[in-house]
Structures are given as structure tokens and as C-alpha cells.
Amino acid sequence: MKILFIYPEYPDTFWGFRHALKFVGKKAPFPPLGLLTVAAMLDASWEKRLIDMNVQQLADRDIRWADYVFISAMTVQRQSVDDILSRCRSLGVKTVAGGPLFTTAPADFGLADHLVLGEAEMTLRPFLEDLEKGCARHLYTAEGFANVADTPVPLWALVDSRKYGAMNIQYSRGCPFDCEFCDITQLFGRKPRTKSSAQLVAELDALNRRGWRGGVFFVDDNFIGDKRKLKHETLPAIIDWAERHKHPFDFYTEASIDLADDSELMGLMVKSGFEEVFIGIETPHDEGHVESGKVQNKNRDLLDSVKRIQQAGLQVQAGFIVGFDSDPPSIFERQIAFIQESGIVTAMVGMLTALRGTKLHQRLLREGRLLGDTTGNNTTVALNFIPSMKPEALINGYRTILTTIYAPRQYYQRVTTFLKDYRPHPQGPFRLKSGYIGALFKSMLYLGVIGKERFYFWKLFIWSLLRRPRLFGMAITFAIYGYHFRKITENISWVGLFSDTSCLEQK
Numbered sequence: 001m002k003i004l005f006i007y008p009e010y011p012d013t014f015w016g017f018r019h020a021l022k023f024v025g026k027k028a029p030f031p032p033l034g035l036l037t038v039a040a041m042l043d044a045s046w047e048k049r050l051i052d053m054n055v056q057q058l059a060d061r062d063i064r065w066a067d068y069v070f071i072s073a074m075t076v077q078r079q080s081v082d083d084i085l086s087r088c089r090s091l092g093v094k095t096v097a098g099g100p101l102f103t104t105a106p107a108d109f110g111l112a113d114h115l116v117l118g119e120a121e122m123t124l125r126p127f128l129e130d131l132e133k134g135c136a137r138h139l140y141t142a143e144g145f146a147n148v149a150d151t152p153v154p155l156w157a158l159v160d161s162r163k164y165g166a167m168n169i170q171y172s173r174g175c176p177f178d179c180e181f182c183d184i185t186q187l188f189g190r191k192p193r194t195k196s197s198a199q200l201v202a203e204l205d206a207l208n209r210r211g212w213r214g215g216v217f218f219v220d221d222n223f224i225g226d227k228r229k230l231k232h233e234t235l236p237a238i239i240d241w242a243e244r245h246k247h248p249f250d251f252y253t254e255a256s257i258d259l260a261d262d263s264e265l266m267g268l269m270v271k272s273g274f275e276e277v278f279i280g281i282e283t284p285h286d287e288g289h290v291e292s293g294k295v296q297n298k299n300r301d302l303l304d305s306v307k308r309i310q311q312a313g314l315q316v317q318a319g320f321i322v323g324f325d326s327d328p329p330s331i332f333e334r335q336i337a338f339i340q341e342s343g344i345v346t347a348m349v350g351m352l353t354a355l356r357g358t359k360l361h362q363r364l365l366r367e368g369r370l371l372g373d374t375t376g377n378n379t380t381v382a383l384n385f386i387p388s389m390k391p392e393a394l395i396n397g398y399r400t401i402l403t404t405i406y407a408p409r410q411y412y413q414r415v416t417t418f419l420k421d422y423r424p425h426p427q428g429p430f431r432l433k434s435g436y437i438g439a440l441f442k443s444m445l446y447l448g449v450i451g452k453e454r455f456y457f458w459k460l461f462i463w464s465l466l467r468r469p470r471l472f473g474m475a476i477t478f479a480i481y482g483y484h485f486r487k488i489t490e491n492i493s494w495v496g497l498f499s500d501t502s503c504l505e506q507k
Contacts, residue, residue: 001046004066005039005158007032008073008080009053011377012488014348016054017165019484023442024435027055027163030217033170034072034099036154038120042128050158053080063091071112072099075355076376085111096127100187104356105373106139115139119173119188121146145189148173149196153206166215169203171195171234175222177256178359179280180292181321184221186357192225197237204241208248214433218253223277227265235268242273247428252276256296260305266312270425276315278346281306284338287326292360306342310418313425318344322398323352325388332397336404343418345478347405351398354385382495395494402492406485408453412460415478419468426470436473443476447483 010016010028017029032052039048049065051058063069069088073081078101088095089111097112098120106115114136116123122142130136151170161167172195173188207216224230242249251274259266259277269277281302282294289297306316320335339347353374354361364370369386387394404410447457457479464475 001043002065002067003039003042003046003048003070004062004068005032005035005048005050005070006058006084007035007050007052007054008071008077008084010077011079012491013076013377014485014488017481017484019487020480021165023439023446023480024165024433025438026165026435028052029165030168030219031159031161031164032072033154033168033219034120035070036156036158037151037170038070038072038098038124039155039158040152041120041124048155048158052159052163055160055163058084058087060087060091063088063093066093069093069095071095071097073097073101074099074376075101075104075374077101078375081109082111085109098123100183103187104183113138117141119146121148121150145174145191145193148193149199151195151199153199153203156206156210161210161212166217167207167212168217168219169200169207170219171200171223172220172225174225175256176225177222177294177296179294180359180363181352181355183355183357188221192222194226194229194234197233200234201237201241204238204245204249208245213248213431214250216249216251218251221254222256223253224255224259224262224265227262231265231268235265235272238272239268242427247273249273250275252278254278254280257281257300257302257305258296260308263312266309266314270313271427273427274314275424276317277309278317278319279306279309281318281338281344282321283324283327283331284334285324285327285331288321288324291324291326303338303342306344307421310343310421311423313423315418315422316342316344317346318342318348320347320349321352322349322401323383323387323389323394327389329389329393332400335401336410339405340410340414340417343414343421345411345415345418346481347414349398349401349405351381351383351394352385352387380493380495399492399494402489406482406489408456408482408486411482411485412453412456412479415460415475415482416463418478419464419471419475422471424471439480440476443480447479451483453479453482453486 012018035050051062071084081101085095094113096114096116097109098116102109102115103117106117109115114127115138116127118141123140127136127140172192174190174192175184176190176192178185178190251272255277257279282288284302286298309316322331322335354364354370355374364385372384374384381395383391448454460475460479464472
């Protein structure tokens with residue numbers, strides 16, 4: 001069998017970091033971990049190739065080479081998926097599709113020959129057995145959740161790591177919390193399922209053998225879902241491995257805000273080599289947490305929690321949301337104030353979106369407030385439900401947040417606030433990362449000479465060299481991030497609502 005894995009193209013979004021990656025000569029943030037894991041589950045004797053459309057073009061000859069094309073995708077990749085399926089159908093090559101996009105809306109993809117949904121550890125083998133017998137069905141699903149002890153090491157040989165900003169690993173699936181707007185618990189459940197320390201070490205070994213040096217993103221939706229195992233088994237194993245190999249990787253991940261309550265856990269993460277953590281803060285308005293069921297954020301001094309994590313040596317990146325039914329008119333100013341005061345440099349702000357499969361989607365459907373499906377693209381701002389706030393006020397307020405926090409003055413002010421508070425605890429020897437010398441000179445040209453932010457760039461440049469020289473590289477990285485965020489903000493399409501406003505008048 002000849003199997004071609006295709007990872008669809010992402011549109012230009014905040015999360016893609018396209019404008020920032022150009023400075024270091026990279027094409028995409030991460031390789032397609034899901035497809036690489038599925039590839040490792042297939043017969044070792046089969047020929048396998050991977051086309052990641054975010055780093056290379058897909059030619060018809062690539063498709064014709066294959067007996068089957070395997071596709072995995074997120075919601076935001078929908079447009080590219082439709083094009084791939086059409087091309088494969090016209091060229092007579094059968095397709096096998098899986099991943100979150102297909103799992104949440106299987107009826108939308110009649111062009112896919114086979115839908116292997118849910119977790120591949122449960123549904124891939126029945127499909128392969130039927131395929132061998134010549135009676136493969138269109139749809140494969142399974143009840144329950146997989147045992148991640150069955151998950152193999154990804155087939156890293158299929159990708160050129162030089163094209164990516166970082167590599168990635170999955171340690172756990174599932175989240176103990178059940179926020180109304182999130183689809184993670186629907187896809188992966190509320191009980192965290194974790195890999196063994198031996199599995200994790202094997203994956204680290206695989207990346208190390210391939211010569212990777214740099215960032216490794218633990219893609220878990222909540223890395224600290226099982227704190228006890230982390231503290232007593234997993235992190236000690238990572239620490240031991242990292243010390244034996246002289247800390248070749250910098251780790252970062254996603255976690256819930258209650259990380260701030262556990263100084264022992266934060267200390268172990270830092271000692272392991274973790275440098276950054278993404279946290280869903282969502283809103284400084286506590287009623288929004290009550291409304292969405294985000295219990296871990298309720299009745300908490302969020303600003304103090306952020307500061308504690310930063311002072312422990314972990315950079316906080318965060319997600320924010322506007323558009324909750326409980327949001328007051330002042331929410332936009334409060335979001336801006338919180339973001340600026342917290343020093344959260346990478347502040348990803350979005351309007352509330354009703355994703356398929358979430359409790360929010362089900363509630364809004366019952367209430368007759370749904371307008372359509374979301375594209376998942378945060379550069380096309382379009383509400384897919386009727387909000388409590390006037391849509392024009394919500395969209396304009398959201399625009400105000402973005403244009404304010406990513407404006408050079410406010411952005412660089414936030415960078416300086418963070419660098420003043422941050423207390424890193426570097427592990428292992430200093431390593432000059434690939435492409436960083438070139439990125440420094442490019443930043444001096446594009447940001448310091450040509451860019452709108454040149455005054456703020458040179459102010460940060462000089463301040464960090466004199467006051468925080470150990471963080472100079474981080475300061476330049478943040479300056480490059482700011483350029484990306486500003487470019488995306490300038491290119492946002494403010495569509496508004498998915499349907500005409502007559503539905504609003506009926507309300």
C-alpha cells in the first residue's frame with residue numbers, strides 16, 4: 001500500500017505566527033502530530049509520505065502516487081479540506097478522514113470515502129481489517145475513550161523538522177473541567193488519560209535522536225489534569241532524562257489557572273525545562289466564569305495568580321473571550337486593563353464562538369439563537385449566534401481591544417512590564433537557537449528601521465540590553481511577535497453576523 005498523509009492548509013491567523021516565523025526562516029509552528037501518530041499505527045512495510053500544505057505545495061502527482069490519502073483537520077482548515085477531497089475524488093484516489101473537524105460534523109463530508117472518527121487507537125484497526133477484506137465501510141466510530149498506553153511514538157521520519165518552529169508531544173487527553181464553550185470534554189472526556197513515563201521518555205528519545213534542539217510543545221489541553229502523577233512520576237522522569245541529556249529541549253504547554261496554587265508543581269515544571277504555559281483566563285468579570293461553568297477561575301484574584309506563575313519562572317500566555325451573556329458594557333475596557341497590568345504579552349482575545357459539540361452550542365440551539373457554523377478563523381470576525389449585547393457594540397468593542405493591545409505603545413509597554421516581573425530559572429547550558437542571529441538582524445531592519453514601531457523597538461532594545469541582558473533574546477522575540485499580531489489585526493475582516501439582521505429584529 002502507498003499511503004499519502006495530507007495536512008490541510010491553515011488560513012492566516014493569530015495562532016499561525018506566519019509573520020513571526022519568517023524572521024527565523026520557518027514555515028509553520030508545529031508538524032501534524034495526529035497524522036504522524038496514525039502513520040506509526042500502519043503496517044511498517046507500507047510506503048508512506050506526508051504533505052503538510054503549510055510548508056509545501058500539494059501537486060496532483062503526489063495524490064496520484066497514493067493508493068489512499070489520509071486527512072486530519074481542525075475546524076479552521078475546512079476550506080482547504082474541501083479542496084483536497086474534491087481533488088482526490090476527481091483524480092480517483094480514495095480518502096480516509098479523521099480528526100476534530102470530521103468527528104464533530106461527519107454528515108458534512110460525503111466526499112470522503114471513509115470517515116474514521118474519534119480516537120484512532122479505537123477506530124483505525126477495525127477499518128484496516130475491513131479494508132484488507134475488501135469491505136471497508138464509510139463510517140467508523142467507537143464508544144468510550146482509548147487507552148493512551150496503546151499510542152505509539154509518532155513517525156518523525158516523515159517530516160523535515162527544519163521547517164518548523166517547534167516539535168510537539170501529547171502526554172494526556174481529557175480535562176477535569178467542563179467549560180460550556182469548550183469541546184475538549186466532548187472529544188476526550190473529563191478524566192485525564194496519561195501516558196506512562198516510559199512512553200514519554202521514548203518520545204523524547206525519538207526527537208533527540210533526530211537531532212532536534214529547541215522548543216517542544218506538550219499539546220495537552222490541560223497538562224496538569226492529573227497533578228499527583230505529574231509530581232510523583234512524570235516530571236521526575238522528565239527531569240532525570242533532561243539532566244542526562246543536558247537539557248536539549250525547552251518545554252511549554254497549556255494548563256488551568258489553579259497551577260498558581262501549587263508551588264511544588266510549578267517548581268518541578270521549571271526544573272524539567274518548562275518555560276511557558278498557556279492559560280484560559282477568558283475574562284476578569286467573574287459572572288462570565290459562572291455563566292460558562294469555568295469553576296477553576298471563579299472567586300479568584302486572577303491577576304495575583306498570573307503574577308505567581310510568572311514569578312515562579314513560567315511565562316504566561318493567555319486566552320480571553322468577550323461576548324458572554326453576562327458581559328457588561330465596560331467589559332472591553334476591563335479586558336484591556338487586565339491584559340496591560342498583567343504583563344501577558346501573548347494575549348489571544350476572541351469573541352465567544354459556539355462550536356459544534358459544546359454545551360454552549362446545544363444551549364443556543366435550544367434558545368433559537370444559533371445563526372450558523374463557525375469557521376474557527378479569528379481573522380474573519382463573524383458571530384455565529386445572537387448575543388445578548390447589541391452585535392455592533394460587541395464587534396466594535398472587540399475591535400477596540402485588538403487595536404489597543406497590539407498597538408506598538410501598549411504592546412511594548414506590556415513587554416516591559418513582563419520582563420521586569422519575570423524571574424527565569426534557566427536549565428542546562430545556553431544554546432543559540434537556529435535562525436536567531438538572522439532574526440535579530442531582520443528585526444533591526446524591519447522593526448527598527450522600516451516598521452511603525454521603530455521608536456518602541458529601539459527603546460526596548462536598549463532597555464533590555466542594559467537592564468535585563470539575560471532576557472534580551474526574549475525581548476527581541478516578543479518584538480517579532482508584536483509585528484505578527486499587528487499585521488493580523490490590520491488584516492482582519494469584520495464580517496459581523498453570519499445571517500442578515502432580520503433575525504435580530506424578530507428577537
